[in-house]
Amino acid sequence: xxxxxxxxxxxxxxxxxxxxxxxxxxxxxxxxxxxxxxxxxxxxxxxxxxxxxxxxxxxxxxxxxxxxxxxxxxxxxxxxxxxxxxxxxxxxxxxxxxxxxxxxxxxxxxxxxxxxxxxxxxxxxxxxxxxxxxxxxxxxxxxxxxxxxxxxxxxxxxxxxxxxxxxxxxxxxxxxxxxxxxxxxxxxxxxxxxxxxxxxxxxxxxxxxxxxxxxxxxxxxxxxxxxxxxxx
Amino acid sequence: xxxxxxxxxxxxxxxxxxxxxxxxxxxxxxxxxxxxxxxxxxxxxxxxxxxxxxxxxxxxxxxxxxxxxxxxxxxxxxxxxxxxxxxxxxxxxxxxxxxxxxxxxxxxxxxxxxxxxxxxxxxxxxxxxxxxxxxxxxxxxxxxxxxxxxxxxxxxxxxxxxxxxxxxxxxxxxxxxxxxxxxxxxxxxxxxxxxxxxxxxxxxxxxxxxxxxxxxxxxxxxxxxxxxxxxxxxxxxxxxxxxxxxxxxxxxxxxxxxxxxxxxxxxxxxxxxxxxxxxxxxxxxxxxxxxxxxxxxxxxxxxxxxxxxxxxxxxxxxxxxxxxxxxxxxxxxxxxxxxxxxxxxxxxxxxxxxxxxxxxxxxxxxxxxxxxxxxxxxxxxxxxxxxxxxxxxxxxxxxxxxxxxxxxxxxxxxxxxxxxxxxxxxxxxxxxxxxxxxxxxxxxxxxxxxxxxxxxxxxxxxxxxxxx
Numbered sequence: 001x002x003x004x005x006x007x008x009x010x011x012x013x014x015x016x017x018x019x020x021x022x023x024x025x026x027x028x029x030x031x032x033x034x035x036x037x038x039x040x041x042x043x044x045x046x047x048x049x050x051x052x053x054x055x056x057x058x059x060x061x062x063x064x065x066x067x068x069x070x071x072x073x074x075x076x077x078x079x080x081x082x083x084x085x086x087x088x089x090x091x092x093x094x095x096x097x098x099x100x101x102x103x104x105x106x107x108x109x110x111x112x113x114x115x116x117x118x119x120x121x122x123x124x125x126x127x128x129x130x131x132x133x134x135x136x137x138x139x140x141x142x143x144x145x146x147x148x149x150x151x152x153x154x155x156x157x158x159x160x161x162x163x164x165x166x167x168x169x170x171x172x173x174x175x176x177x178x179x180x181x182x183x184x185x186x187x188x189x190x191x192x193x194x195x196x197x198x199x200x201x202x203x204x205x206x207x208x209x210x211x212x213x214x215x216x217x218x219x220x221x222x223x224x225x226x227x228x229x230x231x232x
Numbered sequence: 233x234x235x236x237x238x239x240x241x242x243x244x245x246x247x248x249x250x251x252x253x254x255x256x257x258x259x260x261x262x263x264x265x266x267x268x269x270x271x272x273x274x275x276x277x278x279x280x281x282x283x284x285x286x287x288x289x290x291x292x293x294x295x296x297x298x299x300x301x302x303x304x305x306x307x308x309x310x311x312x313x314x315x316x317x318x319x320x321x322x323x324x325x326x327x328x329x330x331x332x333x334x335x336x337x338x339x340x341x342x343x344x345x346x347x348x349x350x351x352x353x354x355x356x357x358x359x360x361x362x363x364x365x366x367x368x369x370x371x372x373x374x375x376x377x378x379x380x381x382x383x384x385x386x387x388x389x390x391x392x393x394x395x396x397x398x399x400x401x402x403x404x405x406x407x408x409x410x411x412x413x414x415x416x417x418x419x420x421x422x423x424x425x426x427x428x429x430x431x432x433x434x435x436x437x438x439x440x441x442x443x444x445x446x447x448x449x450x451x452x453x454x455x456x457x458x459x460x461x462x463x464x465x466x467x468x469x470x471x472x473x474x475x476x477x478x479x480x481x482x483x484x485x486x487x488x489x490x491x492x493x494x495x496x497x498x499x500x501x502x503x504x505x506x507x508x509x510x511x512x513x514x515x516x517x518x519x520x521x522x523x524x525x526x527x528x529x530x531x532x533x534x535x536x537x538x539x540x541x542x543x544x545x546x547x548x549x550x551x552x553x554x555x556x557x558x559x560x561x562x563x564x565x566x567x568x569x570x571x572x573x574x575x576x577x578x579x580x581x582x583x584x585x586x587x588x589x590x591x592x593x594x595x596x597x598x599x600x601x602x603x604x605x606x607x608x609x610x611x612x613x614x615x616x617x618x619x620x621x622x623x624x625x626x627x628x629x630x631x632x633x634x635x636x637x638x639x640x641x642x643x644x645x646x647x648x649x650x651x652x653x654x655x656x657x658x659x660x661x662x663x664x665x666x667x668x669x670x671x672x673x674x675x676x677x678x679x680x681x682x683x684x685x686x687x688x689x690x691x692x693x694x695x696x697x698x699x700x
Contacts, residue, residue, distance in 0.1 A: 034689075
């Protein structure tokens with residue numbers, strides 16, 4: 001689905017592609033820094049201690065979430081400045097791309113990168129020989145991973161929109177809501193392999209975020225109804 | 233040395249030609265190379281002001297100043313398009329290289345080394361290995377420097393025949409010999425039975441069409457495709473025959489060298505570009521990838537819009553047929569340079585030829601037509617060497633990284649961002665710029681960081697199925 005999003009909405013306009021790649025880049029940098037922190041923490045601690053390792057991992061995840069949001073904010077700042085430049089450059093005095101579009105693209109960029117990083121090794125290994133879950137682990141590993149990744153990508157997109165909107169209108173509570181949601185989703189994955197604990201809340205949160213973002217972007221139930229009725 | 237050459241004298245020269253329409257028409261676009269890479273400008277804020285302010289200051293000729301500014305804006309507007317026009321081929325090249333590395337094992341087997349890297353890396357101690365790789369890198373770099381200087385000297389003294397011949401032989405080698413090996417290895421991997429006659433026919437067709445496309449006329453897309461293919465082939469050769477540490481060291485040193493060679497007043501590449509500009513010639517077509525089609529035989533630049541504005545282009549082009557042929561010679565020479573050099577080498581060794589030349593020019597081609605409404609005509613040129621080294625970096629990342637696809641992806645994004653930044657700088661500075669340093673630096677940083685830091689983290693996360 002993420003690829004479909006990309007193809008239909010972003011690939012047309014070169015500017016959006018650039019914003020997308022830059023968004024992915026920012027996510028990557030945040031990941032880099034967070035793994036650096038984690039790495040240092042691991043090296044400084046006892047490698048034999050299982051629970052401690054897991055605890056450190058959890059700490060790493062939380063930290064990474066915070067860093068990701070921080071980088072989203074930085075990216076927002078950069079894009080704000082860029083918009084001013086674009087407006088100055090364009091012929092008719094208005095920006096060729098609105099801040100909402102940028103928010104959307106940035107969100108997709110983040111999402112794609114995080115999804116790619118989560119899934120790609122899994123996919124590559126899936127091509128090879130072997131059976132899933134042969135050691136007593138869940139057999140649904142691949143399936144749940146796929147769903148989780150998809151929900152994360154969508155979530156990143158919506159968070160992007162919400163976050164930028166919050167920054168635009170200076171509503172701090174929106175921003176904190178996004179951060180809290182992100183933390184909650186990551187935290188829910190800690191219940192894995194108890195999948196019901198992680199997938200279901202994530203999907204619920206995603207639905208909520210989708211509705212919120214949709215309403216922010218100017219949609220309404222009326223639009224939705226008209227769209228659905230037209231189609232069918 | 234990938235120069236985003238928006239070489240200042242050239243720019244001014246272009247300015248001059250602006251004022252004198254006749255000259256401008258008769259001169260080929262070479263001179264009209266005004267680098268406008270605005271795409272980055274679009275993305276980054278502050279530039280626009282400096283850009284437009286810079287315009288008048290660059291424009292010594294006030295007559296077309298207003299046109300200039302209009303062009304500027306138009307160019308800026310289409311700047312994003314140009315960046316994408318460069319993204320796509322770079323991405324394609326990298327994809328081809330990564331796909332080959334992943335599937336054909338030939339390119340990851342160690343079958344020996346080039347004679348340019350005589351020191352082996354299978355030594356006992358780490359220190360010795362480091363020393364060997366440093367020596368290898370030093371030898372390779374000096375070889376490249378010598379080649380580049382030789383090329384510049386030949387060009388300066390107008391030994392076009394020599395360069396031309398060199399280029400022809402070099403591309404012959406690449407197109408026939410290396411694609412033959414590549415095809416053979418692909419067939420081996422997929423266990424496809426093939427007889428020699430069919431292979432001979434295929435290779436012959438491929439090679440001849442390639443030679444025609446690159447050195448003479450041909451459809452733009454086809455020429456771009458061929459340039460991408462030969463860059464990928466070269467990159468594969470490099471990946472195969474360079475040992476690990478040497479490869480990374482070489483990448484690092486090449487970017488430093490690129491920086492130096494292009495920006496220092498006495499740098500060979502800079503002199504090359506300047507000479508080319510003085511003589512109103514285009515740089516070597518076989519070594520440069522252009523993104524806009526200025527109908528020039530040699531300056532194949534991809535620009536579909538340019539084709540739409542065919543009328544302008546064609547009039548523009550027709551007026552400079554002479555230049556074109558001359559340019560062609562000059563450009564062909566560039567390619568030949570390295571090839572000749574390679575001739576003297578062992579046949580097994582891959583042609584490094586394109587490197588210096590390819591890196592010779594990343595030029596934003598503001599093949600600005602006499603009218604001021606052809607933003608599409610302006611394109612960017614990227615040296616083939618840049619393609620090759622980007623692909624070498626990504627290919628090595630995919631071949632030898634423990635993080636595998638993660639690392640590959642990270643390096644890919646890093647390189648693209650580096651390219652964006654370089655184009656941004658090109659738009660700001662309007663001179664020939666080296667395209668290697670920023671991208672390679674980002675790529676190297678991300679490679680090592682991802683491989684060592686991110687990979688264990690992601691592994692642990694995937695193991696527990698945590699998501700960040």
